[in-house]
Amino acid sequence: MRAMILLLLAALTAMGCGKGYEELLKTGMDLRRAQKWGEAKHALFAAAEKKATAEVYKELGNVFLLGEQNIAEAEGYYKKSLAVEPTYINAQFNMGVISLKKYEFTLDDKGKGDEALLDEANSWFKKVYEQNPNFSIGIEEMAKYHYYRHDYKQALETAQKAIAVDNRNANAYSVTGQIYFSGLKDYKQAFENFEFARSLNNKDADVVFFLWATSEKLKKTQDSAQFKTRYEQMLKQEGLTTEQARERVKRLENQLKG
Structure with a gap:
């Protein structure tokens, strides 16, 4: 442990050597x-x-x-x-x-x-x-607040404002999709927004799960199977064992069918 601390201190010293605060802050950012x-x-x-x-x-x-x-x-x-x-x-x-x-x-x-x-x-x-x-930074987080308060109209307006500010904000599309999916039960709009989110960030496992769930609601059997398989693969990439990933997928599958 002491050796690790010394190595960290040495790394910090080397990082900061000859550099001022502003330069180090910009580098870090x-x-x-x-x-x-x-x-x-x-x-x-x-x-x-x-x-x-x-x-x-x-x-x-x-x-x-x-x-x-x-x-x-x-x-x-x-x-x-x-x-x-x-x-x-x-x-x-x-x-x-x-x-x-x-x-x-x-x-x-x-x-x-x-x-x-x-x-x-x-x-x-x-x-x-x-x-x-x-x-304007992170407006979609405020949309999530309204969503959790079950004020879906305000949540949707806020999420759409986030998209208007930055139409490449993957998280804003994901939040909008969740509002349509769980709040407004408009699965067609939900699917479209989750697809936008995935096109901007294909590493978000939650988006893939919602695409699977929305496909189930829309009776898109082939899409549902593909997204379920992809979701399980992403869980393993995140560190779950094959068995853990299968168990989670099975539990979620039962909830979706229920």
Whole structure:
């Protein structure tokens, strides 16, 4: 363990050698956008050593959230960001996203979750839009909030606004598809939006699952079989064993048929 720590410190020192805060921050952000999570983390830690700013802590939170799906670590860095700058709008928004993700973990088989976490998300989003009513980053997350509140009309309008802002936002199409699928029961529109999402990001297993589920609803037998097979393959690529992937697919298949 001590040897690993020393290696990490050496890597951080080498990363930061001769580079200033601004250069290290930009490098870390570029690496984060390129999904080179480990390298991004090293650059951002080195930047934080130079200067502890709200932005660098927010970026570290993004790496832990998007790259490692480590919600606890991400939340910790967003809180550090807000400790430096309490009104930093990007960190406030990301705290709302964290609250939504925590809510999703509490959902039961009937779609019920911890309402206090939804209230927490709404509180953060209110702070964001009080500062900037036209805040356009991640609008689809606000759409998810309305969806979980079962306000499908508002959810759909918000998701469509996200698409209008960026028509290559795969997540916005996915959220729109889920609103049509689970909320409005419009399976044709759901399928079209999930197809758009997949055309922009073919690595999202959740989208493939929803294409399978929507195909079942539309009685597209051949499509359903193909998406089911693809979904099982993607589960194995994510680290599940063959048996675990089969068990999950079988459980979901029974739920869809039920």
